[in-house]
Amino acid sequence: MDMEVTAWHSLHSTMNAQEDRRPFSRATLRRIGAFARPHRARIGRFLLLSMVTALLAVATPVLAGRVVDAIVRGDDAGTVARIALLIALIAVVEAGLGLLTRWLSATLGEGLILDLRTTVFDHVQRMPVAFFTRTRTGALVSRLNNDVIGAQRAFSNTLSGVVSNLVTLLLTMAVMLTISWQITLLALVLLPVFVVPARRMGTRMAGLQREAAAHNATMGTRMTERFSAPGATLVKLFGRPADESAEFAARAGRVRDIGVRTAMLQSTFVTALTLVSALALALVYGLGGYYALRGSLEPGAVVALALLLTRLYAPLTALAGARVEVMSALVSFERVFEILDLKPLIAERTDAREVPEGPVSVEFDGVSFGYPSADKVSLASLEEVATLDAGGGTQVLHDVSFTAEPGRMIALVGSSGAGKSTIAQLLPRLYDADSGTVRLGGVDVRDLTADSIRATLGMVTQDGHLFHESVRANLLLARPEATEEEIWDALRRSRLDGLVASLPEGLDTVVGERGYRLSGGERQRLTIARLLLARQRVVILDEATAHLDSTSEAAVQEALTEALEGRTALVIAHRLSTVRAADLILVVEDGRVVERGTHEELLAIGGRYEELHRTQFEKPASQEAARPLG
Numbered sequence: 001m002d003m004e005v006t007a008w009h010s011l012h013s014t015m016n017a018q019e020d021r022r023p024f025s026r027a028t029l030r031r032i033g034a035f036a037r038p039h040r041a042r043i044g045r046f047l048l049l050s051m052v053t054a055l056l057a058v059a060t061p062v063l064a065g066r067v068v069d070a071i072v073r074g075d076d077a078g079t080v081a082r083i084a085l086l087i088a089l090i091a092v093v094e095a096g097l098g099l100l101t102r103w104l105s106a107t108l109g110e111g112l113i114l115d116l117r118t119t120v121f122d123h124v125q126r127m128p129v130a131f132f133t134r135t136r137t138g139a140l141v142s143r144l145n146n147d148v149i150g151a152q153r154a155f156s157n158t159l160s161g162v163v164s165n166l167v168t169l170l171l172t173m174a175v176m177l178t179i180s181w182q183i184t185l186l187a188l189v190l191l192p193v194f195v196v197p198a199r200r201m202g203t204r205m206a207g208l209q210r211e212a213a214a215h216n217a218t219m220g221t222r223m224t225e226r227f228s229a230p231g232a233t234l235v236k237l238f239g240r241p242a243d244e245s246a247e248f249a250a251r252a253g254r255v256r257d258i259g260v261r262t263a264m265l266q267s268t269f270v271t272a273l274t275l276v277s278a279l280a281l282a283l284v285y286g287l288g289g290y291y292a293l294r295g296s297l298e299p300g301a302v303v304a305l306a307l308l309l310t311r312l313y314a315p316l317t318a319l320a321g322a323r324v325e326v327m328s329a330l331v332s333f334e335r336v337f338e339i340l341d342l343k344p345l346i347a348e349r350t351d352a353r354e355v356p357e358g359p360v361s362v363e364f365d366g367v368s369f370g371y372p373s374a375d376k377v378s379l380a381s382l383e384e385v386a387t388l389d390a391g392g393g394t395q396v397l398h399d400v401s402f403t404a405e406p407g408r409m410i411a412l413v414g415s416s417g418a419g420k421s422t423i424a425q426l427l428p429r430l431y432d433a434d435s436g437t438v439r440l441g442g443v444d445v446r447d448l449t450a451d452s453i454r455a456t457l458g459m460v461t462q463d464g465h466l467f468h469e470s471v472r473a474n475l476l477l478a479r480p481e482a483t484e485e486e487i488w489d490a491l492r493r494s495r496l497d498g499l500v501a502s503l504p505e506g507l508d509t510v511v512g513e514r515g516y517r518l519s520g521g522e523r524q525r526l527t528i529a530r531l532l533l534a535r536q537r538v539v540i541l542d543e544a545t546a547h548l549d550s551t552s553e554a555a556v557q558e559a560l561t562e563a564l565e566g567r568t569a570l571v572i573a574h575r576l577s578t579v580r581a582a583d584l585i586l587v588v589e590d591g592r593v594v595e596r597g598t599h600e601e602l603l604a605i606g607g608r609y610e611e612l613h614r615t616q617f618e619k620p621a622s623q624e625a626a627r628p629l630g
Helices: 003-016 026-073 077-125 129-134 137-179 181-189 191-227 229-238 241-293 299-320 322-340 420-426 450-456 471-476 484-493 497-502 520-534 550-564 599-605 608-618 621-626
Strands: 362-370 395-404 409-414 435-440 457-460 538-542 568-572 584-589 592-597
Touching: 026 077, 026 137, 026 299, 026 322, 077 137, 077 322, 137 181, 137 299, 137 322, 181 241, 181 299, 191 229, 191 241, 241 299, 362 420, 395 409, 395 420, 395 435, 395 568, 395 584, 395 592, 409 420, 409 608, 420 538, 420 568, 450 457, 457 520, 471 484, 471 520, 484 497, 484 520, 584 599, 584 608, 592 599, 592 608, 599 608
Parallel strands: 409 568, 409 584, 457 538, 538 568
Antiparallel strands: 362 395, 362 435, 584 592
């Protein structure tokens, strides 16, 4: 490695290492060891090859010096040829070992990334919904990408670098001191001139890099928000395109200015250090030549010292910044472990059982609930705030009790924010009740397996979320083994078969991000088709027909009536016309069930339900639209 390459390596390492002055955590090191344990055999081979490669790197300059000595002494051509052949052989072996070491490094690093990513991904999937409602998705994805890769470098780069550089440094120093301790010590005098600028310049450039990264992150966030279908629509309706463009251009211009400064600092740094390397080589050649002319040093030794010098500064500089790289890797590991240390509020018991066979009842028995505070479900770094919001825990449901017998339909109505959707979310264990019991098939949901709950209970939410995948993939999410005929039957029953058949790729047509290539009503009907395909015994409809026009609503209601036959249903509805046939209607206000009965019974009472009914059916449509009550 020549001096210019060494300069670039030193600068790059210092720039990209995020120094953290916290002390080493033994607990963190133990957890890193646990992740590394399955790869310990590969790590051992990797370190051994790194040491052998370092030995070969020192051997070549020594042999080059012997070639020069053989020429000066006038040895026969065979001697020179044999040494040259040995140098060539070492070069071939070194190249082969380099490829093998790189393969081990890649498999080790990628294997660690696989382990970390899958562990974090599986852990995040077990987190409650409250975690995702608070966390910034970009910050969470960054843990799975940037921090995991930073942790991986600890094994694939930092570990091997420290070992190989240390071996190379010790061997090179030993050989150079053996050849000429005077020249070696004088050459080391220039080391601070090489290392100190690297650290200072690297820190300065790291600051510029962080500033550029912050601007790029902000631009990325703005682009992600503005280029999504709803974001682009919002900007076109209410935004100021000129201001948006000016803000983006200002940040992009700052990134450009930082790029120019960075390029000039890099060039200045490398030029200065190249000059230092030239001065060091001049010192070796000058002083070494003087000793050689006096006969106290062989000419070949001068050449060997010059070549060894280029291999001395590289490991010295790298080791000088090794602590920064190690601490950077530890910080990445700690950020990953920070996610893994978040305990899911909802956990499956070891002795959990299946939902009983046959028709399933739903029961709420004295259920009270308050949304958990931020410190129980989130991290300040994931929310990108200084401290977590201490609020939370205020009860939103109070002593809610009702029973839906198998095959019966319970309807929940009431004002917005009354707690209807919260009740629905407790049944599939998106949250757990603080007190009281939620039962499915007569069994506390906390005693049931998550898989059996998913197989038993289906839910259509108000937003009708779809993935950026094909129609087929979005439907098969409910039942992967469903046949083509079953898929089309579900589409027919949701009155969507004609639309899907007319799409360019039919079932294989991609619906777009969040399904925005479809209309609101079409998205909702596709989620209803997914529910019909799943054939679960308990169904929750949370404003399932909210985005449908009157014609589509009537058609889908017919399909839902057919689909819900014989199944237990919990229906949340704003339009009271859709729940008249419910076996039991619960009026929910301020987290309490204030009225219950059939449609006729509640109208006869003349209470809150009658008020809601009168508001919807007796006031003009404009006033009804101005006061949503569901």
